[in-house]
Amino acid sequence: MQVIIGLVMLSFFSIMPGKILAADIAGTSRTYMQSRETAAGDNLLPLYEYLDFSVKNLGKANISVHFGGWLGYDLRDDSFGNNKDKGSDLQYGYVSYRAKENNAVVNLGRVMVFEGVAAERIDGIYARTDIKGGFGISAFGGSPVETGTDSPGNNIIYGGRVSHQKVGLYTIGLSYLKEEKNSTTFREEEGIDLWLRPVNKVELMGRSSYNGETKGWMENTYYLVLGPFDKLRFNTEASWINYADYFAGATTNVFRMTPGGPLDPNEKVNSLGEEVVYAINKNWAVSADYKAYGYDIAGSASYYGAKATYMMPKSFNAGLSLHKMDGDTDRLKYDEYRVYASKKFDKIDVAVDLLDVKYKKSINDVTNAYSATIAAGYELKHNLKLGLDVVYAKNPDFDKDVRVFAKAIYSFDAGSGSHAPQDKPKEGK
């Protein structure tokens, strides 16, 4: 229904002569068809239509409309359960006001909110603005949009963020979020986010978040980037996660930490990783990385390896990587190899990706899992691209898994052309 509304909106805007409706419409239609087999042996042939578009310069230049949604239908079996029409979703759909000053934004409808601890979809309202003295504030409220939840309806979410920045030196923010399900607190999160660039080529960013419901720190994650110094760049990551606090607000059963489930609520993981990247020249780069994991229950693990890449922008890129995971548990003992390459010939692009994982201890009698992907695209017109991907895999779940994926991507842009350059999307932009 939601997507139908979008299609009707799009048709309406499309047939209106430009002079009558002085608006710019740009978007993308993506039609996908996939053939695959499930682990249970069912053959699926789902067909998807993803549509996104934005309408800008609606009367006043600072008002716009944004829509993204999809429909799915299985041509052969039941990808979407017994109800074939079940596969659909309105990803976002809102009216937006954006001022030229203060980075002021007001979005109304099904909106996406990324503010400190909040990375949400809500049916409601979101507003933000910069104010004097380098301060900024934002707030949002409405009904949370979630999938796989057993508490539908009567839900409410709200929160906000206050920030201060000195442009180019730091931004620090304090954020808050509360979600109620049937008048009971489901989530209450508070967070501090930081970006700091004390001197050129030194940059620290990260976030700490606290679960006000479980009364514990959910996450402390910080990332330090040093460089580039001539040809060297250093990336350091440090993270602490407490499972009981971090996953308390999940709607997915796998994260719910039920007794005997895949996650132990008493587990905590900390990780410290370092990556050193050396750009040999404009095309070649090599890197080495090491990451140490420490678990309260599962012991420890080390993941380390190296990578070499070759890149010619818009033409060719290739890479090779070798990694080893060495952990205390059987699942965390394996070697990982990867080779990939992509090449663009005029209107054709081809990509190949090979992944191989060798387990130290077999899983379902398989010690070597691999997949090979070949993807090819052809630019039929400047705004129409066709593509076909084939994936072949062997792993502990499938002796032979072949997946075929066909797609047609059509981008449209009608109006004065005042959209951002990337509004005329190539694939995945």
Next chain:
Amino acid sequence: MRATIITLMVLLLLPVLVLALYAPAAAAGTAIKHPMEVEVPALCSQCHEDWRGALDHTAEFGKFRHRFMAQQNKQACDVCHVESFCSDCHAHKEYLKPSDKFADSPERALPHRGDYLNQHKIDGKINPASCMKCHGRQNNERCSVCHK
């Protein structure tokens, strides 16, 4: 209780709304669109010598850094990216694979490469928090097929 929450929500939203709509200009806004098309991968530091150079889309940007940038300064993302760029991963999408997004950029680690059905069991043991961002409250129908 519910009335109290709604009151709190309105009290929180109202001042921000009023300020966003009526506050006098205190700061110049981020550009609404980038003045020229940017080559992929976007290496902002090639032109910008100030803090904007920190937005360089180097290999680890998608995996690690983008989340910190977006949570603080999404309007900078909006200069080049349309909303669907975020929603591809962070809103409910039934099918998302390299064949759909970044098919011509196999060097990227995300979206998941190859056949991820088996590898997810291993990655989930290493750090399940990395799954939570996209699958904790969204995109989880496939999870519930097995994890009932």
